[in-house]
Amino acid sequence: MSEYVQTPEEEGGNTMMPAPPALPGAVPAAGAHGGHQPERGPDTGGGLYRQSNLRRRSRNIRSRLAHALCALSTVIAMVPLALILFYVIYQGAGALNFSFLTSLPKPVGESGGGMGNAIAGSLILIGIAAVIGVPFGVLAGTHLAEYRSPRLSWIVRLLSDTLSGVPSIIVGVFVYTLLVLTFKQFSAIAGGVALGILMLPTVARTTEDMMRMVPDTLREASLALGIPRWRTITSVVIKTAGGGIMTGVMLALARIAGETAPLLFTALSSRTWPMGLDKPVASLPVQIYTYAISPFDAWHKQAWAGSLVLVLMVLLLSIGSKLYFGRKMQRAR
């Protein structure tokens, strides 16, 4: 693909022969994933429809320029990622130690103190969210994949896609009006419900996709043994699709672990250890936010350390699930 001239002479024999690129650093073929592309030989000249050298060269240069710009934008997008990771590790590692992970926050002016309660609170909130979001999401996904009712399915699918685009703060406002106003109490439950709603679309849609990949022959084999349909779904289909569903759940957990906005006025925050599910509870992201916008240097350091913990948590969940799923997919093939 290094020369883009068609001449009548070339049409005959040379097309299938891969020719060495005429210019060093030539552009790789556009359809690189499609295997070998027949390459044109160097221009032998003299054709009836031959383009001028100048025009051909300018088209090649333009193509190479576009290629370079596209590669450049990929590199540019990585700069902020690298910078953020660098600063979080550099600033966070300095303030991170064992007591940070296990102790309560100290009042301003006293040194030390940590985010132990916030980490515990985050785990509680994620736990509540999983208890609500996973069964709900898996069942909804099961309905979409196994009981295909055309009228209901497309609207559920559309709405769950739409729900994933609803800003998380609005889910927070919704849960506030639904639970906090009703029970007149900020609580861990309210925070967990908000996070559970946020993980719903991811879990439902991955469950559906994964269950659809299970071949019908497995279902037929199970039904042919006289096994009721619901047992077929729970012990054959869900079991087969389990790895993929797990991946979706982990991705959803990674997403909600870092959510701050929906917790601001549902779980609120607290400077003590979690006191109960019906009481306000601290969480890592909210604590980071509070410390980051405070005017105190010591708190800023703690915010960086908290970010390091949070980023590690989220990245482990999301990279882990992706690698796991990648291996699964390869084995399936």
Next chain:
Amino acid sequence: MPHLARLSKARRSPITKTKSITANLRRSLHRGIRPGRGRLGDSLFAAAAFLAAAGIIALMALMVYKLMQQAMPAVEAFGAGFVTSTEWDPVNNNFGALPFIYGTVISSLLALLMAVPLSLGIAIYLSQFAPSWLRSPLGLVVELLAAIPSVVYGLWGIFVLAPFLGKTVEPFISGHLGGIPVFRGPVYGVGLFAASVVLAIMIIPTISAISRETMRNVSRDQKEAAQALGATPWETVKMAVLPLARPGIIGAVILGLGRALGETMAVTMLIGNSPKISASIFAPAYSIASVIASEFAEVTEGRHMAALIEMALILLVITLALNLLARLLVQKTGSRATKAKARP
């Protein structure tokens, strides 16, 4: 072996009375007709699955209803003037949403301006130009941008990005293009521009991932046809890939816009939180999501809360509309690409 034990009883089930077992099983697969035992379990399970699916619809409906109900006091008090008034005065109980709508829209549009060219470059590179061994690791790295929590973006924005913008980039632009009003005025670092830059970084993964997917779905014969005509790789992209992927790309951009409009924490920490409309993009501003985030928990007065909830409702309606539109566009590209593939 409970399954085998059940087999003998299954023989008495209605399924054996009909002609073809296979046909029945197939039908049962598609219609949910239950063979033999376990009917109760089947109905219960089907009902649970149905309720969960219907629950998603109910949830969305309830969300819209609850916000409307709670926003009523503000709607009654301010009417349509709510969206055109620039006054935000909790002390005297006067509320107008215009500064927040302005801040939300301008910061999101600026973010799009920066993010769209980059994201399309990434999508084209990762779907067309990059060597195949590089594609998935690069894709993973770009997606990591989406995994970083928004509060961490905010923290980095406050302490690293905003000081950098305030000391170097903004004075530079202001010094050279100060003649244009949008670049005039004092620079603080924190402000509309800083918020837009962080928003742009945050929506790049959304836009690039979805447009990359639609570009990858463009059928290969289109590209091969262009190549056979002697097109360069870039001309192939321009002639065969981009036109076919266009609805999907537009859908991706709209989804990115939806994300930018609703993004809360990073914007709250960077936009400056001042409910004013100023000509300069370097000035502090406010957005709908960030005013909810910073004032909601401290509200004591009913009309103030109703005003905040009415803004949440406005934001919800806008993002719902954008998302529906985008999904339809992305689906349309998907079906068109598969149709092109299916053609002999």
